[in-house]
Amino acid sequence: MGQERPEKFKRVAIIGIGLIGSSIARAVRLHGLADEVVCAAKTHDTRRTALELKIVDHAYEDPTEAVKGADLVILCTPVGTYGAIARQIGPALEQGALLTDVGSVKSKVVELVEPHVPDGVDFVAAHPVAGTEKSGPAAGFADLFAGRWCILTPSEKSTEAAIAKLDAFWTAIGSNVEKMSPEHHDLVLAITSHVPHLIAYNIVGTADDLQEVTQSEVIKYSAGGFRDFTRIAASDPTMWRDIFLNNKEAVLEMLGRFTEDLTALQRAIRWGEGDTLFQMFSRTRAIRRQIIDAGQETAEADFGRTAYPEDD
């Protein structure tokens, strides 16, 4: 998908230069996708680091300064900040510019951003399904997105030309580009990532509250399965709070189904229905096998930290 040689951008403005933003900046330079790369970051330390690392030509505190003259603007801050930033930069966006993002939820992003996109400016929301548990501009690297999925979720203000341009951009960076509606994206990610994160956070909390079992015992015997649930505790609380607040409907829908199913399993245990349990435990093997066949398996567990951009 996407033509092999994307158009070279005049100026790429990255709003929020954390793990994802700084990785995009590095990738843009590595692949020569722009004449100039600039960023906006709220803290002085972050701006200084970005400049010291030489991953951007200029670093601004005010995002409106960053987007001046930019033909590609990428929002890389937590989703909860998008509305305010879009309102702020909207008037400063250049005619013909392409505005996009890297957020983990998409319907809400379109709802928050699109109203502030002026005529003559294209908006195509996107979600590069890549990342690590680290944060900050120093943590990024140019091939973070190589071989990973980048989901584009076109909306009203997305022209075919803009979609093709962004597709070519992410393809040039090494990603496999997929397109789907924002609503569908949110359903897919709710079940493949958001709800798994929520229940993992939840069981760690449940264990933390126990009186009968000491925390040291939980830790000592955590290799029994619990350990893997705690991996997600390395994920950023701000990012995850924003994900759940901004993908409420899909998460509640999937969570409802999860709870129904869990209640049925609970009932099977209470009533000693061994066959029900056996069938359930056998059936889930198929999906596992398909994931391995699809080459989506690795030895490393991350509970989707690698599926989410970090804040800056």
Add this chain to the structure above:
Amino acid sequence: MGQERPEKFKRVAIIGIGLIGSSIARAVRLHGLADEVVCAAKTHDTRRTALELKIVDHAYEDPTEAVKGADLVILCTPVGTYGAIARQIGPALEQGALLTDVGSVKSKVVELVEPHVPDGVDFVAAHPVAGTEKSGPAAGFADLFAGRWCILTPSEKSTEAAIAKLDAFWTAIGSNVEKMSPEHHDLVLAITSHVPHLIAYNIVGTADDLQEVTQSEVIKYSAGGFRDFTRIAASDPTMWRDIFLNNKEAVLEMLGRFTEDLTALQRAIRWGEGDTLFQMFSRTRAIRRQIIDAGQETAEADFGRTAYPEDD
């Protein structure tokens, strides 16, 4: 714990020669802990494999044959089979023999086995928290238990001498031995392994049932967190059915708390209580850090498959 040099057994009888049973047989030989190692296995193939691998001196179909003259008898079959096997071998056990097991639940094991233990025979239930996702006699290896925890759960028919003897046995094999009541073991494992497994099985099932999201999408984007939940689907359905049926009370208790907590999180999402979510997601970080500090972390995720013996 346990004296460094354990007494050498005359004849060790392993009932069920799967991953765990065959690993014990190999370890006994490696460390010279017995003059003779024999096993009982229900299928001819398993017996032939065990003999071809030269990990046992004799392999019997009838467990009563295996326990004849044995001063150490170890049950290594699924917990669901313990009652029948104990009833069967009870009368054939030698005076002064030590009967033990490797089951993942303990209260029920004591309840199932102890009534069949004749006077003059010691019984000490045990749970070596070790394993891999593979099954069968060929999958075992001598140092499977090295550096892993082995929990002894003494009960009525456990003399101090027998407990010390079994402690020395597992210590010689390389395990770190812990002692606790069967009831406490079941609570600890319910939260550190059984409930984590159940909810992981459950979400895989929920995803499998979705109509809005295709299975291929679930698989494609499984790296978002879902993937790690599917790892447990490699666990043996028979073993897990028996675990849930035989640790019902503790699992239902922990599951009840998990559900209460999840309902509270669900409510916080529905009502947009960002602070509640943020605090929850921050608090769970502490446990994670302690697990890493305790050296209980590895890059590999297994959802506790490595914490459970496999059936043969």
